[in-house]
Amino acid sequence: MTSPNKVTNKVTNKVQTDSPAATSEPPALGGGVEVRLVDLRRTYGTVHALDGLSLDLQPGELVALLGPSGCGKTTALRALAGLEELDSGTVMVDGKDITRVSAHRRNMGMVFQAYSLFPNMTARDNVAYGLRLRKTAAAARRKRADELLELVGLGTHATRYPHQLSGGQQQRVALARALAIAPQVLLLDEPLSALDAKVRAQLRDEIRRVQREVGTTTLFVTHDQEEALAMADRVGVMSAGQLQQIAPPAELYERPRTAFVAEFVGLTNRVPGTVDDGRVRVLGTDLPLLEGSVTTGAATVLVRPEAVEVAPDDDGNGRVVAPTYLGSLGRVEIRMHDDSVVLAQVTSHQATELTPGTPVRVTVRPTPVLAIAP
Amino acid sequence: MAAVTGRRSRSILRWLVLVVVGIYLLLPLLAMVEFSTRGAGGTRSLEAWRGIGEDDDLLDSILTSVELAALTVVGMLVLLVPTMTWVHLRVPAVRRIVEFICLLPLTIPAIVLVVGIAPIYAWVTYLVGDSPLTLTFVYVVLVLPYAYRAIDGGLGAIDIVTLSEAARSLGASWPQVLVRVIIPNIRGALISASVVSIALVLGEFTIASLLNFDTVQVVINLLGKRNAGIAVAVSVAALLFAFVLLVVVAYLEPRRRSAPDDETPATAPAVQEARA
Structure with missing residues (x-):
């Protein structure tokens, strides 16, 4: 099997030489954009899921949102994806206000907590689906899908259906599928929580490796502090719809600003x-x-x-x-x-x-x- | 020893039940075949079966019923699939109301339905014409309970919310989500709903008769009064058609392929997140 590193280099190098006008080629992988969430508010009845959340992500950065159930971290991620309507606030990506842009026009790759592969499609077809929607030529999307499956170590599983894959394999295909469309932002919604501990640790390292290689700005939501500390450039701790503190893992652990952060992390x-x-x-x-x-x-x-x-x-x-x-x-x-x-x-x-x-x-x-x- | 005896008794009981049910179901069919092949003087004859192809009224009614079945299936699918998908995805709170409305026709006797619908059909005839195909409207209502149950089961068997959100995040519009993601994954349920609808339309007599339309069941009834042999032959043919349809459906049902041998496949249904 080709080493994943080589595959990524091949993908990114190839992409950089492509003409941006070539419609038969899939969009270029790699390169992050700045993301800004400004004063997001979302209320369900009397519950404030988001209570003035503001958060900036630097290009290519992986930020983890950490917090207990109901703290609003998933709502924040879904708001960025366009899957959740906001009461107020602004979502900016690469300097553009996309608050009112429909989810299917946001160009964001998302990996869900639940297994989300389309059961009627093979791993390759799943990965190529986003490119098919973008009317990428069949040969080009097949090539990209195969490259990304190699990248996540599943090059030999291209013709398998989701039910023929283990949970970890399904999530890796989901990651490849999310990356195939060369998203501006990668969103990871507790993608490891349905997996057993060993697979979880392996996939955690793999997601981080792939994210570093592709360089896509990534927001990662988890309630597992070990996952957050191990994977993220910065970790934001949320409570009651608000960001308590955001800092690099070591700083967050060693210099917590509130009792909640100190007690939730470690x-x-x-x-x-x-x-x-x-x-x-x-x-x-x-x-x-x-x-x-x-x-x-x-x-x-x-x-x-x-x-x-x-x-x-x-x-x-x-x-x-x-x-x-x-x-x-x-x-x-x-x-x-x-x-x-x-x-x-x-x-x-x-x-x-x-x-x-x-x-x-x-x-x-x-x-x-x-x-x-x- | 006792375990072996117990297994044998259970096996005998299973076969006994199978034989009794088989006789109960097959005996009337065999009797129908026997009756429809009776010739003069105790001989066997296929005259009644040949008569099916020679009766123009019967052939016309068969064609009408087949067209009605096709139109009803299309109407039912166009009405129910987008509606139920939307309800599952966006307004799950009204699911019970939609279910109640769809199940209502079960509780209304056909004769009551006809009495209620006859004045409406006066308008249908006035606006659309008096073709028997106008029965499609009432037949779509009639098949709702059965089709609803089948499609609801199909939608419940997949994680429709996550799949549609995954498709949306990849750039699919709502029609694309429906056509390329939802429908292929509830194909089995749609086929089941269609087969039930076809069977119901082909077997429906009361409404068509009371509204004076010549469907196959109405014509069989009339035919039975002048040539019972042909009427019974058509009935057997209709049953065989339904049987063939079920076999075809069983063949079309999506099959699961074998699991990989290197890793345990994920069998647990997707964990629904508690929205944080």
Whole structure:
């Protein structure tokens, strides 16, 4: 089988030399455009699915929208696709206002959460369908479809029908189909959520690879934080129709601006502390504060388990309640002397040594933390 | 040992049921064939069967009924497919109302339907003419309950919302979504709806008779009064036609191809997203 990288290069190089006026050729792949969502609002009865959402995507960027069910992330994606009507707001793509443009004229490729291949068509016909609608010549659309099937590693499955493909294969064909029309924007609506964990991890890497190679601006909606952090250039966390924070994965994880973001992305301990003079004292350690923290007095401090250090100590400040062995690492639940419970991330070796009841001393590494009102 | 005996008893019971049902269904048919092939003096004759081709009124009525069946199928499909697709996609809240309206003809006896529809047919005759093909209007109403059920089952078997949204995002207009995505994927349901409609139209007697149109059933009834042999032969022929139609339908039904051997195919229906 041809390597996917070679296929992409072949596709993009070929496209760049094509005349844009050649109607028998499929449109050129690659190249991203800027996307702007401005103050989007959508209400269902009394529920504000979108409550003034604004979001910019840079050309070629992959942005993930992350949030719990009902936070409005899918509504935002569907509004961009033209599948959801807005009460107000503006959708701009490549500098053009497309708010009132019908879904079928937006030139956006979409991969759905549900299996969405047309059951009556083979994988090749599914991929070529968008080009057929664009009246691309039969030979050209077949060539493009085969190239894209190669790109997603299904070159030998072109003549198979959807029910002859596994869930992961179907989603890969759906990705090829979405890319075949050389969309201005690629929209991924939880495309991995119906798949099992192993296929999910494989396909996650594959989608990212393909997106990087083709360079299409992509909006990816998921409720899986690991997926979002692993795939996206930037991750936006949504709650109640609003964007809480959007930042690169590391920044979002290490410097959350709100308690919701800190607690939704990753694990977080709520530990009592005292804020004074721009720092907070937690478990006997002074820590720098993140932007958005309370400025003085008693506070609840949000501390990541990996910032918590644990060492066996007969005169310590807590006792191990439950160690958990997770293979490459471990977690230990510790009951402090003030009866609060702290979760610490430890090495897997430590997790086996710290048996329940072991007296320990818990300290916190001096990393910036968010302190909120208790 | 006990398990083997149990399996054997169940097998015998199955065959017994099959034989009883077979006799119940086939015996009247065999009797009809026997009756229609009776000749003079206890001999066998195909005279009644040959008579079908020699009776001009009968041939005309057969042609009329076939035309009516075709027009009814077209009318039913044109009316129901876009309507039901639209209801499934855009206004699912009115689905129950549409279902209720479509099922109404089931609850109305044919005679009541005729009494109600006769004055309307006076206008139909005045505006369109007195061709028996005008029966298409009332027959489309008559087949609605059966056709609705078949098409509703077909639409329910596919994820119509996701498929149409996928097609829309790829650039398909609504007519293209209907013709290239929805219809090919409910082909089986459409064929079933069409066959039920054809069978219903070919077998309908009451309305055609009371509105004074000569369809095949009306002519068979008249024919039965002067030549019972031909009437029974036509009835057997009609049943055979329906049987052939069902075989053809079974052949046209979309078949599933074998699953791949390298990976387990996705068997779970698409997970409907909870719209965030």
